[in-house]
Amino acid sequence: MSYSKQATYKRLMSLLSIENRKSSRPRFVLRRHLNKLRWVVLSVIFALLILLPFLHLYQTYLAAYGYDLLDADKKFIFQTMEELTSPFTDNPVEDLDNIKGTTWTGTLFGLKMSDPLAVVGHIASTLTIHWPLVLTAFIPVLLSLVFGRFYCGWICPATLIYELNYKLGSWLHKAGVKIGQRRFDLRLKYWVLASGALISIPTGAVVFANIYPPAIIGREIYYAIALGGFGAGAVFFLLTLGFDLLVARRGFCRYVCPGGALYSLLGRYRLLRIKRNATQCDDCHKCNSACQFGLDPMRDDFGQECNNCTACIAVCPTDTLEFTASFKDVEFQGPGHLGHRYKKMQQQQLTGKERAE
Amino acid sequence: MKRRGFIKNFVRYMAVLVSGTIPYFLSYLLAPSVKATPQTRIPLPGALADIDEFNQACIRCGACGEVCPPQCIQFRDYDGRHSLNTPYINPENKGCILCGKCMEVCPTDALSVTPITKVRMGIAQIDRAACYPWVDKGICGACVSACPLHSKAIKFDFANIYRPVIQKGCVGCGQCVEVCPHPSLAIRIVEPTQSTVTTHKASASGQRALPF
Numbered sequence: 107m108s109y110s111k112q113a114t115y116k117r118l119m120s121l122l123s124i125e126n127r128k129s130s131r132p133r134f135v136l137r138r139h140l141n142k143l144r145w146v147v148l149s150v151i152f153a154l155l156i157l158l159p160f161l162h163l164y165q166t167y168l169a170a171y172g173y174d175l176l177d178a179d180k181k182f183i184f185q186t187m188e189e190l191t192s193p194f195t196d197n198p199v200e201d202l203d204n205i206k207g208t209t210w211t212g213t214l215f216g217l218k219m220s221d222p223l224a225v226v227g228h229i230a231s232t233l234t235i236h237w238p239l240v241l242t243a244f245i246p247v248l249l250s251l252v253f254g255r256f257y258c259g260w261i262c263p264a265t266l267i268y269e270l271n272y273k274l275g276s277w278l279h280k281a282g283v284k285i286g287q288r289r290f291d292l293r294l295k296y297w298v299l300a301s302g303a304l305i306s307i308p309t310g311a312v313v314f315a316n317i318y319p320p321a322i323i324g325r326e327i328y329y330a331i332a333l334g335g336f337g338a339g340a341v342f343f344l345l346t347l348g349f350d351l352l353v354a355r356r357g358f359c360r361y362v363c364p365g366g367a368l369y370s371l372l373g374r375y376r377l378l379r380i381k382r383n384a385t386q387c388d389d390c391h392k393c394n395s396a397c398q399f400g401l402d403p404m405r406d407d408f409g410q411e412c413n414n415c416t417a418c419i420a421v422c423p424t425d426t427l428e429f430t431a432s433f434k435d436v437e438f439q440g441p442g443h444l445g446h447r448y449k450k451m452q453q454q455q456l457t458g459k460e461r462a463e
Numbered sequence: 464m465k466r467r468g469f470i471k472n473f474v475r476y477m478a479v480l481v482s483g484t485i486p487y488f489l490s491y492l493l494a495p496s497v498k499a500t501p502q503t504r505i506p507l508p509g510a511l512a513d514i515d516e517f518n519q520a521c522i523r524c525g526a527c528g529e530v531c532p533p534q535c536i537q538f539r540d541y542d543g544r545h546s547l548n549t550p551y552i553n554p555e556n557k558g559c560i561l562c563g564k565c566m567e568v569c570p571t572d573a574l575s576v577t578p579i580t581k582v583r584m585g586i587a588q589i590d591r592a593a594c595y596p597w598v599d600k601g602i603c604g605a606c607v608s609a610c611p612l613h614s615k616a617i618k619f620d621f622a623n624i625y626r627p628v629i630q631k632g633c634v635g636c637g638q639c640v641e642v643c644p645h646p647s648l649a650i651r652i653v654e655p656t657q658s659t660v661t662t663h664k665a666s667a668s669g670q671r672a673l674p675f
Contacts, residue, residue, distance in 0.1 A: 162529050169532040203530055203564070211524040211570045220570055224522045228571055231519040236572045239522075310515055311545035315523035325525045325538075325548065332534065337548065338541060 137428060141420035144259060148266045151209065155263055155324055159331035160187055161202050168199050208324025209261060210315070211242065218242045221320070222250075222372065223365040227312035230303040247372060254373025258359060258366050259413035264319030264343070265359070271347050272356055272398050286353040289400070292360060292411060295367040302364050318365050319343055319358070356398045360411070370410040380419065381430040382406055387442025393418035393427060403427060406436050501651035504551040505584045505635060507536065508559055509566040509577040514546070520573035523548040527565035527574065535559055535637075552584070554637025554652050559584065561611050561636050580615065585635030585652040587617065589627060594649035596625040606639030606650050 164187035167176060173184060188198075195201040206213045211220040220242040228239055250257060258265060275285045305313050315321045322339035329337045346358040359366050382393075382403060393403040396417045401408055403418045419427045426442070507527060511517040527550050528536040535557035536550045552559050561579045569575075587606075591597040596604075602625040610617045615632030617639065619625065627650075635652045643650050 158529065162534075166532055166534045199532070203568075206529050206568065207524060207526045211522065211526060213526075213568065218570055220522075220524075224524070224570075228520065228522055232516075232572075236520075239571050242570055309545045310519040311547070312519075312522045316547060321523065325523065328525055328529060329538065332528070333537060337538065339548070 135425055137416065137419050138422075138425065139420070140416040144415060147260055148263070151261060152263050152266050154205070155208060155327050156331070157190075158205065158207075159328045161191070161205075162328075162332055164188070164191070165199055165202055208321070208328070209263060210318070210321040210324050217245075219245055221318075221365065222247050223314050223318060223368050224312070224321075226299075226303060226368060227306055227314040230306035231310055231312050233307065250369050250372040250376075252377045253414055254376035254378070254410065255366065255369040255413040256373075257369050257413075258363075259415035262320045262365075263323045267323075267347070268319075268350060268356060268359060269398065271350050275351050275355060278351075285351060286349075286355065286357070288354045288357070290354060290357070290361045294361045295363055296371070298362055299364040299367040314364055317342065317362075319346060319363065320365065355400070359413075360399055366413075374410040375433050376410075377431050377433065378414070379430055379432055379435055380408055380412065380414075380416075380427055381432070381436050382439065383426050383428070384439035384442055386424050386426040388424055388426075389442045390423060392421045392423065396421040404441075406438050408435055501588075501648075501653060502585055503553050503555055504539070505554060505637060505652050507550055507552060507565055507574055508561060508563070508579070508582040508584055508634070508636070509569075509574045510584075511573060511575075512583070514544070517573055518544070518546050518549055520571050521549045522571055522573075524570065525550075526568045526570065530564040530568045532562055532564065533557055533560050536565065552637060554640040555648060556641075558609075558637030558639070558641040560638070561634070579634065580612070580632065582634040582636075583655055584637070586633045586655045587629050587635060587637075587639055587650050588653045589629060590647075590649045590651070593645055593647055594627070595645065596623070596627070597649075603644065605642045605644055609638045609642040611636060611638060 160183055163180070163183055167173060167180070167184050173181070176184060191198050191202065204213065204215050209221065211218070211224055213219075220239060222243045225240050225243045229235055246257065279285050302314050302317070315325075316339065322343050326336050326340045326343070329335060330340075346362075349362075350357050354361060380403065387404075389404075391404055397403060398415070398417065399411055399413065401411055506514070506517065511520060525538065525548070528534075528538065535552050537553060537556075538548050538550055539546050541547050550565075561582065563576065563579065566574045566576045589597065589606075594603075595601045604619070604625060604627065607617050607619060607627050612632055612634065614630070616630055617627050617633065618630055620628050635655065637652050639650045640648060640652055
């Protein structure tokens, strides 16, 4: 269809007001809304981490038949938890044990699941392989072999706080406050992982548990609610928030986190990747500024660092970015169809074809 | 002269008095007190026997604390032994009820499922100079009624039915420590190797505890 024919066709369509109706109602693209879904998932997991210690308290009160001896605030906890759980269970003392633990290691309806980093730490400190523990990490490992570093974006309870911290940093930046914008080598976290495993051998302790934010958060929320006070880990977590704000943006996840390093290694040859269609892309660079990990989707090298947060897909105005099943990233495609270089390349191809003919 | 005689006599009487205490010191030397330090941080039921091995195996997930019905499991602060965030039980605060939920939930080999008679958390020791029935200051029996293992772990003395005596089956759960009404806690949990159960049993069956 030549240009003039196309123009007449469009004019005809606009006269018939078919094209207009279509453009006024943009079609629903599911992958554009995955980022919202991710926020819902993160919030639900964080809310569960707060709810579980309260449920535990409710169980202990029930097991002791001690309602009459409780203080007023504890009675309030008892009544709230009773209202929450009564539609689901008749025997809370036993049934509420089905959901226990944190994202470090937990039980979900009889299915025990652990962080692969816990397994690595256990193997490093004891120098033996305890198969029941290794098997609990089977499902997370399998999922991260397919989806890559998805745990960091979709499950990790620290991610919620780190992303809010990132937003806070953006607001401060807009308000004129100087925030840390340093960049380090992304391979730093693999050294943290290796040194953590090495330190575990002589000290005889799983040192990852002391510096891994999801483990810290799960533990500290329980300490604060059930045992009445934060432990030492809360201070470390606050320090990481300060590091993110003052030194490097999302710095802990990108450069330090040993769990992120392990998931990155597992997801190196992952199946599900984000791909950019250069023919559709109009070089707006919104995806680059949306990526909190600083991965530059415009350069097409997501690599093993991408945590599938889908923020770039959500901001893309032309639905250019999409998921593909492939073991390799697309090589650098150059700028999109509006870029001068892209046009030049197209022309060169055309002229080359013409010459060949 | 009078004063001199008085000093002489005074010194003599004092010497007699001091020498009179020698048998007490001798008896003290012959029957040294057992150096059993009461434990305020006892290991969990089914835990690995060596504390260092336990620290290695524990991944600090806190799952044992989250399932504990009496909420007796607490977590260590830094104490210089690489045991940060590992669980312990303080029986003076709350004792273990031996329900076994922590052994089931533990994802590692730090806690392994053990029948409650095979658990070795420690062993109870009664201070016979403080316990009310043992010093004849009334009748109590709180520890005996609180014991989850009943007559395997603690019994009343055969001769005096109000005096509690620890048996060999005691696993050291600490329920007795929790309920003991004595202000200084007349019953404590000590390490299993430091128990004085045998000497207690000897005195209970009529033999003398002292070697002479």
